[in-house]
Amino acid sequence: MAYQIVACCVNCWACEPLCPSRAIHAAQPHFLIDATRCSECDGEFADPQCASICPIEGAILDPEGNAANPPGSLTGIPPHRLPTVRAQIQAR
């Protein structure tokens, strides 16, 4: 099993140097994880490194195929609160 980078990756390079298995490489249209090399950081780090620095919600899928960083997890704003927060920000 392995983590996977999908289409919304913005090629920001943050994950590449962190991978303890050197499983990530730059590619077009987006970076890729070599599934045969990915160890899910098991035994290396408490958290998978790529998913812990990726700035884009939904760009990395966990081995079960779920977004490692689901909507709202990185902005800190759950989707249902977005309209309220937007209104607060626009009132500044």
Place this chain on the structure above:
Amino acid sequence: MVVSSSSELGGSGCSASGCGSHSDALAHLPEAIRRKVQDHPCYSEQAHHHFARMHVAVAPACNIQCHYCNRKYDCANESRPGVVSELLTPDQAVRKVLAVAANIPQMTVLGIAGPGDPLANPERTFATFRKLTEQAPDIKLCVSTNGLALPQQIDELCRHNIDHVTITINCVDPDIGAEIYPWIFWNNRRIKGRKGAQILIEQQQKGLALLVARGILVKVNSVMIPGVNDQHLTEVSRVVKEKGAFLHNVMPLIAEPEHGTFYGVMGQRGPTHDELQALQDRCAGDMNMMRHCRQCRADAVGMLGEDRGAEFTLERVEEMTIDYPAAMVTRAAYQQQALATLAAQRQKSGEQAIALSSIGGRKAAPRPILMAVASSGGGVINQHFGHAHEFLIYEASATDVRFIGHRKVDPYCEGSSTCGEGEGALQRTLHALQGCEAVLCAKIGYEPWEALEQVGITPNGEYAMVPIEQAVAALYREMVAQGRADQRTTTTTLPLSA
């Protein structure tokens, strides 16, 4: 040489906020520091008229998220921090630096500022610095960082002959930090919210103190975000000054929906010109303020406010033959000349200060007036009104001429093909010049002349090739003589009280 301790009404015309007509906030610094920054366009307001800088985009990765940043940095048309056209390897970056230095002799400074955080890419950043120290010893090296990795990289940083570091510090209060930084990556984990902001603030402050202890000049950049940290930045200014930062650069938030940043998408507004200036003035009581920052791209090339990056793409640089030892000779000669010009202009504005202070003795002191200046560099008024991409804003008063900031505009006249079709651009320019009462430029067409007069701005083309501060002072004297700088009469407020 200007003495900062002279009395307020003394011969040098010193006022409390700035010295004589020197808009350069660094005029009072010790000689050793002034010498370090005299040819650094990003640290000295006067130097930025004469010297150029470049950034190389070798550092893509970032270890924090800021709400004003979009990590999709690849864009040719946007001009703001964190945006680049092509990412370079250290070897490609060195080649580009040599090419630019050989072709633009006024380029004195190479900075690494992203598009991510330079210290989150230590191998790429330091490899670039190492090679440049060997191959281009006449170029100053600087780095701009969010500060998170600063304490752990400080030894390596000091090994590379870097004498200027910029840290972006937007807050010293983690509750405010949590509104700006949703997360940081620290010790191999993502840390969100207030806790992450607190660690970032601790590392920034620790890094600042360490740099100062090692004699490295530190500039602090802060992004002014209305309703988030605008009230708090005076406190930031006080704290970083106490810790030994020598210059504070408060920049306006850039946030447009099309940039795709959190703030842009959510509709967070940036500050107005007046809000920014008021905050900079409030901070100035505590700190030397920088007001000439152009918030350039992480791969900008040329004088501040211009970008010649397109002349030095990877492809073009590969084709150039560079004789760097020969270029160093040309560069040294040019730079020596520019420093001499600068010194002469400084001398002139010193004389100007004395003349200006002589108009202060009237019954009611004349009020200060804002003027916009069109200059393409060299510290003189030398640009056609319609060709200006930006106007420099100066405030003239009875005691001094001081630089306030710049306003970006679309050139009214982009050359023969579009000339005369610039009506929309002209309207936008008039809007950008709000608050100014005069425009100094080398030349100006009939149509914009009329339009300016209609909105109460006096166009002036009489001072072409005259040093800026000298020209501003001279025009101010004319306006004082005409009674145009008298305290505003109450006529305009009458309808309100009626």
